[in-house]
Amino acid sequence: MTKVAPSVLSADFSKLKEEIDTLEGAKWLHYDVMDGHFVPNISFGYSILANVRKATDLFLDVHLMITDPMFYVDEFIKAGADMITFHIEAMESREKTMELINHIHASNVQVGISIKPGTHVDAILPYLNDVDMILVMSVEPGFGGQSFNDIAVEKIKTLNSLKGKYGFIIEVDGGINEQTGKLCVEAGCDVLVAGSYVFKAASRRDAIASLLCE
Numbered sequence: 001m002t003k004v005a006p007s008v009l010s011a012d013f014s015k016l017k018e019e020i021d022t023l024e025g026a027k028w029l030h031y032d033v034m035d036g037h038f039v040p041n042i043s044f045g046y047s048i049l050a051n052v053r054k055a056t057d058l059f060l061d062v063h064l065m066i067t068d069p070m071f072y073v074d075e076f077i078k079a080g081a082d083m084i085t086f087h088i089e090a091m092e093s094r095e096k097t098m099e100l101i102n103h104i105h106a107s108n109v110q111v112g113i114s115i116k117p118g119t120h121v122d123a124i125l126p127y128l129n130d131v132d133m134i135l136v137m138s139v140e141p142g143f144g145g146q147s148f149n150d151i152a153v154e155k156i157k158t159l160n161s162l163k164g165k166y167g168f169i170i171e172v173d174g175g176i177n178e179q180t181g182k183l184c185v186e187a188g189c190d191v192l193v194a195g196s197y198v199f200k201a202a203s204r205r206d207a208i209a210s211l212l213c214e
């Protein structure tokens with residue numbers, strides 16, 4: 001069954017708990033961390049994540065769009081992340097990447113690796129046995145409300161053909177709505193991140209339900 005992970009980046013931050021409580025039908029919450037360096041935008045960090053943790057039992061899916069994930073990762077673990085996803089483009093070597101993956105797993109937190117639209121799937125092939133999730137970006141990371149880049153669909157198809165052998169799941173993020181979500185699910189995607197489509201909908205419950213339909 002497809003999962004929907006509403007992206008809290010599109011919520012009204014002045015009333016986060018009320019906003020999260022409107023997400024009927026979702027089991028995950030996507031939490032986008034931006035450092036103003038890896039991406040040209042700044043969002044929120046681990047202190048707010050700790051508050052979100054107190055406000056909800058949803059699975060906290062933390063997406064680190066930051067230059068130095070190893071430096072900050074313990075703070076996000078302490079704050080209550082259930083899944084921590086970092087970008088392969090932020091990593092300088094295979095050793096550092098494996099060190100980060102093993103460090104997160106040692107705290108019993110799941111690990112994801114993300115690729116930007118311009119990054120080939122080949123870049124993450126060496127880690128498929130070691131991670132729980134691959135996050136395929138269908139927009140350039142940094143901002144909500146952008147249009148879906150269908151280069152993501154081909155990447156999802158490629159990853160889907162490898163999923164059975166390794167056991168990871170596939171998530172897609174950026175420009176997801178009923179139509180683009182369906183394309184991704186048909187290609188083999190397991191988790192749809194949706195920001196503006198859910199938070200700007202007249203009925204958030206209906207928007208989430210429209211993504212859950214297979």
Ligand SMILES: O=C(CO)[C@H](O)[C@H](O)COP(=O)(O)O
Nearest residue numbers: 141142144145174175195196
């Ligand atoms: O990671 C992100 C931006 O970097 C957001 O999660 C993503 O863009 C979701 O927003 P939308 O559904 O509005 O495109």
